[in-house]
Amino acid sequence: MNQGPDPTILLSLVKSQMPFGKYKGRLICDLPVSYLEWFAREGFPQGKLGMQLQTIYEIKLNGLEDLLKPLKNK
Numbered sequence: 171m172n173q174g175p176d177p178t179i180l181l182s183l184v185k186s187q188m189p190f191g192k193y194k195g196r197l198i199c200d201l202p203v204s205y206l207e208w209f210a211r212e213g214f215p216q217g218k219l220g221m222q223l224q225t226i227y228e229i230k231l232n233g234l235e236d237l238l239k240p241l242k243n244k
Contacts, residue, residue: 177241182218183226184241189219198222199238203230 183199193201206227214220229235 179222179225180238181241183222183229184238186222198226199235199242201226203227206230 184197186198188194188196188198188201193205201223206223209215209223210227214223229237
Protein backbone atom coordinates (compact mmCIF):
# COMPACT_ATOMS: atom_id res chain seq x y z
CA MET A 171 0.00 0.00 0.00
CA ASN A 172 1.49 3.35 -1.09
CA GLN A 173 1.65 5.87 1.74
CA GLY A 174 2.80 8.80 -0.43
CA PRO A 175 6.26 10.29 -0.72
CA ASP A 176 8.83 9.58 1.98
CA PRO A 177 9.21 12.87 3.87
CA THR A 178 12.87 12.17 4.68
CA ILE A 179 13.66 11.94 0.96
CA LEU A 180 11.78 15.15 0.22
CA LEU A 181 13.54 16.90 3.10
CA SER A 182 16.91 15.80 1.74
CA LEU A 183 16.07 17.46 -1.60
CA VAL A 184 15.70 20.88 0.04
CA LYS A 185 18.72 20.50 2.36
CA SER A 186 21.37 18.72 0.21
CA GLN A 187 23.67 20.50 -2.20
CA MET A 188 24.95 19.27 -5.53
CA PRO A 189 28.47 18.03 -4.69
CA PHE A 190 30.10 18.51 -8.12
CA GLY A 191 29.80 19.91 -11.61
CA LYS A 192 28.37 23.08 -13.08
CA TYR A 193 25.88 23.51 -10.24
CA LYS A 194 28.15 22.50 -7.34
CA GLY A 195 26.81 23.99 -4.10
CA ARG A 196 23.28 24.57 -5.40
CA LEU A 197 20.44 22.88 -3.54
CA ILE A 198 19.25 19.77 -5.35
CA CYS A 199 15.69 21.10 -5.37
CA ASP A 200 16.91 24.22 -7.23
CA LEU A 201 18.71 22.43 -10.06
CA PRO A 202 17.36 23.39 -13.50
CA VAL A 203 15.29 20.86 -15.42
CA SER A 204 17.74 20.99 -18.34
CA TYR A 205 20.52 19.70 -16.05
CA LEU A 206 18.28 16.93 -14.73
CA GLU A 207 17.30 16.02 -18.30
CA TRP A 208 20.99 15.62 -19.13
CA PHE A 209 21.34 13.11 -16.27
CA ALA A 210 18.20 11.33 -17.46
CA ARG A 211 19.82 10.90 -20.91
CA GLU A 212 23.37 10.13 -19.77
CA GLY A 213 22.61 8.21 -16.58
CA PHE A 214 22.11 9.24 -12.99
CA PRO A 215 24.98 8.67 -10.52
CA GLN A 216 24.87 5.64 -8.23
CA GLY A 217 23.74 5.79 -4.62
CA LYS A 218 21.88 8.43 -2.67
CA LEU A 219 22.74 11.32 -5.00
CA GLY A 220 21.39 9.46 -8.01
CA MET A 221 18.17 8.68 -6.15
CA GLN A 222 17.83 12.34 -5.14
CA LEU A 223 18.42 13.57 -8.70
CA GLN A 224 15.95 11.06 -10.14
CA THR A 225 13.38 12.06 -7.52
CA ILE A 226 13.67 15.81 -8.13
CA TYR A 227 13.58 15.16 -11.89
CA GLU A 228 10.28 13.27 -11.53
CA ILE A 229 8.89 15.96 -9.23
CA LYS A 230 9.73 18.73 -11.71
CA LEU A 231 8.67 16.69 -14.73
CA ASN A 232 5.22 16.18 -13.18
CA GLY A 233 4.83 19.75 -11.88
CA LEU A 234 4.87 18.72 -8.22
CA GLU A 235 7.30 21.34 -6.88
CA ASP A 236 4.55 22.51 -4.49
CA LEU A 237 5.29 19.37 -2.43
CA LEU A 238 8.62 20.94 -1.49
CA LYS A 239 7.46 24.47 -0.61
CA PRO A 240 6.49 23.74 3.01
CA LEU A 241 9.82 21.95 3.53
CA LYS A 242 11.86 24.80 2.00
CA ASN A 243 10.23 27.28 4.38
CA LYS A 244 11.29 25.36 7.51
